[in-house]
Amino acid sequence: MTQLAPKPDTGAFDRRLLHRAKGATVYIGVCAGLGLAQTACVIAGAWLIASLIAGAFAGGRDLASLAPELVGLAAVLAARALLASVQEAAAHRAAAGVKSGLRRQALDKLMHLPSGTRHTGETANLLVRGVDALDAYFARYLPQLVLAAIVPVGVLAVMVVAYPPAALIVLLTLPLIPLFGILIGRYTKARAERQWASTSALAHHFADLVAGLPTLKAFGRAAKQAGAIEATTGEYRRRSMALLRVAFCSALVLELAASLSVAIVAVTVGVQLVEGGLAGAAGLQTALLVLILAPEAYLPLRNVGAHYHASAEGLAAAEQVFGILAEAPEPGAEPAPEAPQTGAAALPSAPHIAPPLRRAPTIMFRRTVFAYPGRDPLPELSLTVPAAQTTVLTARSGAGKSTLLAALLGFRRPVGGSIAFDGTDLTRLDLEAIRRSVAWLPQKPVLIDGTVADNVRLAVPYEPSDPAVAKAIAAAHAPDGRRRVAASGAGLSAGEAARVGLARLLLRADLLDTPVLLLDEPTAHLDADTERAVLESFEPYRENRTVLIASHRDAVRAIADREVDW
Numbered sequence: 001m002t003q004l005a006p007k008p009d010t011g012a013f014d015r016r017l018l019h020r021a022k023g024a025t026v027y028i029g030v031c032a033g034l035g036l037a038q039t040a041c042v043i044a045g046a047w048l049i050a051s052l053i054a055g056a057f058a059g060g061r062d063l064a065s066l067a068p069e070l071v072g073l074a075a076v077l078a079a080r081a082l083l084a085s086v087q088e089a090a091a092h093r094a095a096a097g098v099k100s101g102l103r104r105q106a107l108d109k110l111m112h113l114p115s116g117t118r119h120t121g122e123t124a125n126l127l128v129r130g131v132d133a134l135d136a137y138f139a140r141y142l143p144q145l146v147l148a149a150i151v152p153v154g155v156l157a158v159m160v161v162a163y164p165p166a167a168l169i170v171l172l173t174l175p176l177i178p179l180f181g182i183l184i185g186r187y188t189k190a191r192a193e194r195q196w197a198s199t200s201a202l203a204h205h206f207a208d209l210v211a212g213l214p215t216l217k218a219f220g221r222a223a224k225q226a227g228a229i230e231a232t233t234g235e236y237r238r239r240s241m242a243l244l245r246v247a248f249c250s251a252l253v254l255e256l257a258a259s260l261s262v263a264i265v266a267v268t269v270g271v272q273l274v275e276g277g278l279a280g281a282a283g284l285q286t287a288l289l290v291l292i293l294a295p296e297a298y299l300p301l302r303n304v305g306a307h308y309h310a311s312a313e314g315l316a317a318a319e320q321v322f323g324i325l326a327e328a329p330e331p332g333a334e335p336a337p338e339a340p341q342t343g344a345a346a347l348p349s350a351p352h353i354a355p356p357l358r359r360a361p362t363i364m365f366r367r368t369v370f371a372y373p374g375r376d377p378l379p380e381l382s383l384t385v386p387a388a389q390t391t392v393l394t395a396r397s398g399a400g401k402s403t404l405l406a407a408l409l410g411f412r413r414p415v416g417g418s419i420a421f422d423g424t425d426l427t428r429l430d431l432e433a434i435r436r437s438v439a440w441l442p443q444k445p446v447l448i449d450g451t452v453a454d455n456v457r458l459a460v461p462y463e464p465s466d467p468a469v470a471k472a473i474a475a476a477h478a479p480d481g482r483r484r485v486a487a488s489g490a491g492l493s494a495g496e497a498a499r500v501g502l503a504r505l506l507l508r509a510d511l512l513d514t515p516v517l518l519l520d521e522p523t524a525h526l527d528a529d530t531e532r533a534v535l536e537s538f539e540p541y542r543e544n545r546t547v548l549i550a551s552h553r554d555a556v557r558a559i560a561d562r563e564v565d566w
């Protein structure tokens with residue numbers, strides 16, 4: 001499981017989050033503007049209520065003379081409601097922008113990181129559910145944080161003028177709220193990270209389980225998984241409850257501190273009223289103004305504490321996204337291009353993308369060593385793949401043939417030695433350009449939901465013509481182009497799926513004129529007759545290309561110019 005980055009920066013403002021998010025600074029500005037307006041409404045509302053009550057009960061004013069205050073109060077209440085809805089709309093807009101920006105950056109980065117090092121279920125959970133959890137940060141926590149910086153100042157200023165002793169009490173007790181909030185927040189952060197880790201583990205586990213369910217059923221082990229699921233969900237429940245416990249306790253503590261502080265103000269004001277320090281209608285109005293305003297000073301600070309818990313999960317997820325963004329890209333990787341807005345419409349219309357390698361290259365592995373985490377490194381390998389020839393790798397299973405093919409595309413990086421195309425080290429070449437020069441058939445081609453033809457069309461970065469697709473399908477002896485394929489190739493036999501993959505390779509070789517062909521066990525699932533037919537159709541594609549095939553099959557070895565074992 002990907003670990004959380006060691007140096008979190010998730011204080012009041014997560015600067016990296018705001019820095020990464022276009023428009024977030026504007027949003028903070030909008031929040032500040034709305035905060036000022038809300039503060040004005042709070043003060044005006046309190047003053048109007050105090051004036052109404054004092055006027056009616058101590059000043060002997062009738063309903064008609066109170067009308068201006070009543071209208072004013074209605075206007076203030078309407079303005080508060082309007083500001084709240086504008087705030088809500090701005091928050092959702094900002095959150096949507098930030099989330100899509102983060103997802104795009106993470107996906108761009110993932111495209112340039114070595115494949116196979118990250119669990120799919122976990123990554124999907126992070127970029128969907130995890131990033132969604134940032135809603136609470138942007139829509140709830142940040143606005144309250146801005147209000148917490150503005151409202152108490154405005155309220156205190158009014159209190160200083162109206163009744164300084166109450167202002168002094170609020171000034172002395174107000175810091176208790178953030179102090180308690182910070183103390184509790186330290187607990188929350190660690191717990192939110194643990195809870196997020198268990199969510200990731202749960203997603204990881206479920207994705208594996210669903211993918212492996214047919215196999216588990218065949219071996220009669222499906223029911224046994226219930227225990228494992230129970231343990232993972234139990235862990236998730238335990239950690240979620242622990243986080244909620246802290247959240248409830250925190251709300252209680254902050255509530256208590258605020259209530260006690262307001263009570264002290266109320267007692268002080270009450271004593272003054274009784275002793276005559278605040279006499280008459282004016283005295284009553286001042287007392288009411290102070291009593292109404294005092295809780296308003298504490299409210300945004302209490303809300304900051306409460307919303308911090310709700311936003312903690314999103315921040316823990318954002319931390320992991322930053323981990324991805326900070327990872328070193330593949331050597332030679334180009335900066336991430338702007339993501340296209342839509343699928344088909346964004347495809348380039350020009351049907352020709354010049355392959356950067358103009359002719360079939362000689363590929364050299366010099367004392368190259370590959371290693372997988374937690375495994376002994378594979379044996380050192382030196383090997384020359386001659387230009388414009390077909391080389392078949394026949395090394396034993398597990399020797400590293402697929403690894404070697406993947407390395408030519410930059411999906412695996414050697415830990416020692418080097419790989420060179422025509423004498424130039426791969427690390428000094430433009431990896432995207434190299435990939436555009438290569439047509440690759442992996443051992444298990446990825447198939448998507450659609451028709452066979454849809455799957456073959458994926459070979460090139462634009463919409464290929466129907467005759468070109470049909471030609472590739474025929475040459476690979478793949479099933480009819482109109483046949484439906486479900487996700488992951490369901491609906492096709494293993495041999496049929498391999499031939500759809502081969503058709504993809506042939507289409508790419510044809511249309512992009514790729515000088516390098518890499519094939520991993522292209523005929524592993526085929527009967528002898530189909531294998532012969534496929535290899536015959538493949539013959540013209542091998543001409544003037546550097547072809548590297550991993551295979552143990554005699555028919556494939558028979559077409560090789562060179563065989564390599566190690």
Ligand SMILES: Nc1ncnc2c1ncn2[C@@H]1O[C@H](COP(=O)(O)OP(=O)(O)OP(=O)(O)O)[C@@H](O)[C@H]1O
Nearest residue numbers: 116372373375395396397398399400401402403404
């Ligand atoms: N993602 C991975 N994580 C850890 N080890 C891996 C990973 N992929 C491959 N390996 C290991 O690296 C070694 C080489 O694997 P590779 O698939 O390259 O061998 P291969 O020669 O293509 O095998 P085969 O002929 O069976 O396809 C194997 O021991 C394999 O277990």
